[in-house]
Amino acid sequence: MIPGRLIRDNDMTPKANKEVFKAQGLARDEDAKLKANKPLPLFDQAHEEDYRHVFIELRQSALTTSPYVTLMILSTLLATFGLMANSTSVVIGAMILAPLMAPIVSLAMGLARSESSLTLSSSKTLLIGPVLALLSAMVASWAVGIHHVTHEIAGRLNPTLLDLRVALVPPLAVTGIGLGWVDWQVIYGSFLLFINNLFEIAAAAAITFWVMGYTSFARAKKGFGVSAVIVGLITIPLAFSFWQMGQQSRLINHIQGVELMMESVPVRLERVSVKWGSEPLVQLNVVSGQFLSDAGYDDLAEQLNALTGVSAQYRFSPELKR
Template structure:
């Protein structure tokens, strides 16, 4: 038995050795087909090697982006108008268009770079441009909302009033991408995508809308979202500039500590908001499952949407159902509410919105 095992081990060892020799000869040697093909197709491409911009060039580039010029304010003003109208119309395409033309990303990246290299003049200039741009966007959105005269807002506005840690993650990634793209001439085409991903102007427009409506919750929620985006972009942008050896850690230490502490403070409400969102989504799924599968009233109905909102120990459930007029009685709604309340051990307020459906049947002739 031992001789058989020893023979098998010897065979396995010689097999591995021969396999390595063959692989080295046919795959990695100078005469190997794959190596020949690589050399034939590679050519002399050193001129395509990607290099970071020299310090003098990136200084000029970011200084231009941070100057409060007529073009900056004109494009930002138009972006604010387009964004506000898109939010009021619940049009995602219009909102994306506003993000593309907004030049607000430039001075924010300028702040991140100035922190790293210790350029106080650029820091002051970028901060001033950023501040005036923010105030201009809020003011234009406020005036646009007053001119339109709407008193209700849609889902696009409300979706920007409850930021979570997910939004902070997007801001951190977008800041890193923006800093890297601004330090490479060849990938400047990626900047519109960065602007779309982080969405700086829509939260400012929502602040203006909230001020025009006098809705404090909308204003504070959208302000928190904008501060989250701003702090995330500056922090991650500074890190990327440092990793590319722009500036030094000694010069960037104060700015990094301040932005990190600000992010930490923002993380507390953002984490709580994310927790509430997850809890609310779990409750919504449970309620939807109970209504669709365990009630006779809605088992065969066309339920268009299920919305759930928790306020303390109370649960507000809103259903939108397509059904013929008079097919569901108020007594049935009360029974469903009592059933959900017993299953979840919570006080439930059930609101059912009926969408009238007329059914016409043409009989056989």
């Protein structure tokens, strides 16, 4: 080390202006020799004592313990009741209580350092936890007997590329609710969001371990490759959902507020919503001074198809103008 001015002029520096220099994190022995001729890293690098402490903690976190099982069940039940009651605060409480983050970080270290024992142990714990969560949420949905998609549930059914949330238990609880309802749309959307969030966290943690010096890129590239393949596969349905969202928005913008003359009666189209499928289903209110005939609504559907350029089914809700 080349001492700076504050160290060289130690005796001439007023005591109140002295700075503290901590050297515990400096590289030692052979590690110091290897790093001596390299440029300083942007972030503090881990050393031997850090390895030892972190690995002990992560190996313990990768185990399936009774506190882990208990917290997994309790947090899922709390999330399930919060979702059904449409209570954001209860759902947030379940997220705080959930223990899934610890085995995910252990999995990230296992992938980053190609540690097969740590990877397998954390993967086993990650498999047991979600299975318990799904069973708990499914039983709770049967016990409560509510079959209504609340706003909190609906917010976890259509993940897209814009969804960067890291919540784990709430979408998993929604999947369990979907199993209880035997509703494929609820199961698919929420479980996709859970898998997306899980691997986002694992990938971010693995990259962080690499940046902090817990592994080299040569050692981590295999784990990074596996993560990249999984994230790439998840991206496909997310990209499709994102495209669907764009199409729905475009369709709504083309129809919302449109005014037309049908059967010599001025009508205005309001409260437009779209459910995307093999053929989009468009629901909207038709506000007019008098109700149209069945033929009039058929003509309206044809005009809207021509206007939007999309072949869709329309469900009209007549509404008299006040």
